Amino acid sequence: MITEYHKDLKSCIVKHKLTSKLKSLRNSETEKDEIKNLQGIWVHIAVDYLLYPIERGIKWMSRPISYFVQYRRIKEVYDLAKRLIFCNASNNFIYKPLMELCALLKSILEDSTVVHYYCILEKILQWMDELRDNPRVTRKINLKDSLPVDVDIDEILIKIRGEFVNMRSESRKLGEQYQNIVSVISDSFERHRKELFVPYPIVDGKIIPFKRHNNGLESSHRRARKAIRERTGRAETNREMEQFGDLLAILSNLWNETYNKEIIGDCGDLGHALSSFVKDLPMLRIEYRKIRRGPAIPIADTKRMCILEDFIEVLESANQSSELIATLQSILGVETGVETGVVAVC
Numbered sequence: 001m002i003t004e005y006h007k008d009l010k011s012c013i014v015k016h017k018l019t020s021k022l023k024s025l026r027n028s029e030t031e032k033d034e035i036k037n038l039q040g041i042w043v044h045i046a047v048d049y050l051l052y053p054i055e056r057g058i059k060w061m062s063r064p065i066s067y068f069v070q071y072r073r074i075k076e077v078y079d080l081a082k083r084l085i086f087c088n089a090s091n092n093f094i095y096k097p098l099m100e101l102c103a104l105l106k107s108i109l110e111d112s113t114v115v116h117y118y119c120i121l122e123k124i125l126q127w128m129d130e131l132r133d134n135p136r137v138t139r140k141i142n143l144k145d146s147l148p149v150d151v152d153i154d155e156i157l158i159k160i161r162g163e164f165v166n167m168r169s170e171s172r173k174l175g176e177q178y179q180n181i182v183s184v185i186s187d188s189f190e191r192h193r194k195e196l197f198v199p200y201p202i203v204d205g206k207i208i209p210f211k212r213h214n215n216g217l218e219s220s221h222r223r224a225r226k227a228i229r230e231r232t233g234r235a236e237t238n239r240e241m242e243q244f245g246d247l248l249a250i251l252s253n254l255w256n257e258t259y260n261k262e263i264i265g266d267c268g269d270l271g272h273a274l275s276s277f278v279k280d281l282p283m284l285r286i287e288y289r290k291i292r293r294g295p296a297i298p299i300a301d302t303k304r305m306c307i308l309e310d311f312i313e314v315l316e317s318a319n320q321s322s323e324l325i326a327t328l329q330s331i332l333g334v335e336t337g338v339e340t341g342v343v344a345v346c
Contacts, residue, residue: 002063009117010067022047048296049304078105153197
């Protein structure tokens, strides 16, 4: 059910061509105004924040909810973008990429079909999480084995029944579609209730408790997999690839006839031709890794929203000055060249 509603939400958002339009806002052209340059980086970070759920394929349990998470982020970024636009208006200037970002996000938020599927999916996930809290379906104990816990099954069942009563009451206010969703969840629970709440066996009048989790099994399985990887030399292979990766990449291309003819056809001695680049390999590897990172600014996703908010709060509470520029640069993690004045991401 979650998967189907997520597909509907995804199809509605995709129609707006959101991903391609967001990517076009990255790496805006350099402006003469320093504040606009910094706002270009702000827009870039905002785009990275919006695209992260799609690029990483975020899931709820085993179900994809990437576009659900993206829509939630769209609402957050839209509110911040409006604040930044008002701040610019108070200083009598506009920044075009920011206006385009705000208009794009507004078109998504004003799409009634997108809102409809988002609200349904949000309510389903809320109900499911509330139900899962009762049997304590969690990985917070880090897969460590633990002793059987004295669990009052009847008490948990009473709490879950209460959750269903609240869900049905809420669904009647929301409409028939939500009532059908609650019925599906309830029917599924009833089908598996006996599996989930197996009573403790009684032997010779004594209750025999047992573990109601598989943490020990999973932990043992992971240890076995780790041991296999260590025995098969995966770690050693990684070290060799890191050390000789550049050479292996060149040698693997020697099988390609076009590569031999067009690239190294005029090299009499391949070893001699490559020897002059050996001293440059560390620097070349650094540049290569920068290119492989892609267009996203390398900031942890958990920090992006804080950076976006801090930037606006400082801009709203201060007048334009050299100190303001330095503060905004430090928030975004950028440095300015003294001679060129070009803003670069650290």
